[in-house]
Amino acid sequence: MKLQRKNGLRATALGALAVSGALVLTACGSDNNAPEGSPTKSSAATSAVCKDAKGQLLASGSSAQKNAMDLWVKNYMATCTGVEVNYKSSSSGEGIVAFNQGTVGFAGSDSALKPEEVADSKKVCTGGQGINLPMVGGPIAIGYHLEGVDSLVLDAPTLAKIFDSKIKSWDDAAIKALNPDAKLPKKPIQAFHRSEDSGTTQNLGKYLGATATSDWKYEAEKKWPAPGGQAASGSSGVATQVKQVDGAIGYFELSYATSQQISTVKIDTGASAPVEATSENASKAIAAAKIKGTGKDLALGLDYTTKADGAYPIVLVTYEIACDKGNKPETLATVKSFLTYTASADGQKLLSEAGYAPIPAEINAKVRETVASLS
Secondary structure, eight states: OOHHHHHHHHHHHHHHHHHHHHHHHHGGGOOTTSOTTOOOOOHHHHHHTSTTOOEEEEEEEOSTTHHHHHHHHHHHHHHSTTEEEEEEEOOHHHHHHHHHTTOSSEEEESSOOOHHHHHHHTTTSTTSOEEEEEEEEEEEEEEEEOTTOOOOEEEHHHHHHHHTTSOOBTTOHHHHHHOTTSOOOSOBOEEEEESSOOHHHHHHHHHHHHHOTTTOOSOOOSSOOSSSSEEESHHHHHHHHHHHSTTEEEEEEHHHHHHHTOEEOEEEOSSSSOBOOOHHHHHHHHTTOEEOOOTTOOOEEOOTTOOOTTOOOOEEEEEEEEESSOOOHHHHHHHHHHHHHHTSHHHHHHHHHTTOBOOOHHHHHHHHHHHHHOO
């Protein structure tokens, strides 16, 4: 199937899911006495999802989850009338800063809070602290634009050398060895990375640090560490550059590759076959995650070195960060209401067709329990 047709089908399915998600919420407890075809608001949805939610809820952070958040906000506001959820897609670093300054009800971050960030959160979480609630999973796609090459395989050491400016041409011997049948041009590689602090950058760094130990010597931080390359703002900015520039390569969430019809790299992990960046393949890797947080904190440990067949190893989990205790009284009910929806079966079901991966059921059950306990 051609990429264009595949993305067209996925876009159609995504639109259908967006509509169905809103209908599922609305139909939970329809007023059977209402005239046929008239708009109704579910009494069950009002009590179970929209209960006490009101006013405006501000949130910000990770651009990795933007496409998922757009769907969630649309569906939630279609049911919980009178509530406005405004999520500003910026970066994980900016989201955490905003949260610890007390200007947002929750933040999105592709990396769990650091100890010093937890300490800062205690200033705004009266009697409590910020905790990590895993809500969105998915693959970090390695997107590329190389005219005449519609299939490309790379492994961790080669990818590390490309992003570290050690491999500079597409006809390099290391790339040829992984792609013996491809007609690789003698063309400069133009590698793009995030310009701002990014959890996506940090997760890519964790993967390279774990799997290319001889070739990637940098600490996994939100700030891009390697010399060279070109910077762009947000996942959308990196994707746009890759889309436009012949010879480009970059990293971003699969949803950006899907929406812009960008070819993605298959990763040679040592499994029986190179692994494609898909929601299903990312789910296989995320399913092995273990909770490493303590108390109500649900930060996860991911295995970036997996060699399981069909498990795509470059994955991230985006957390919604909220106070376990001491949430602002004026937004507490709405934070709980909205996060109850995103963690629900219906909220999670939307993720796959949007290029993300649902959180494994066992972990998600703990997320729901924790959301219900926020105070």
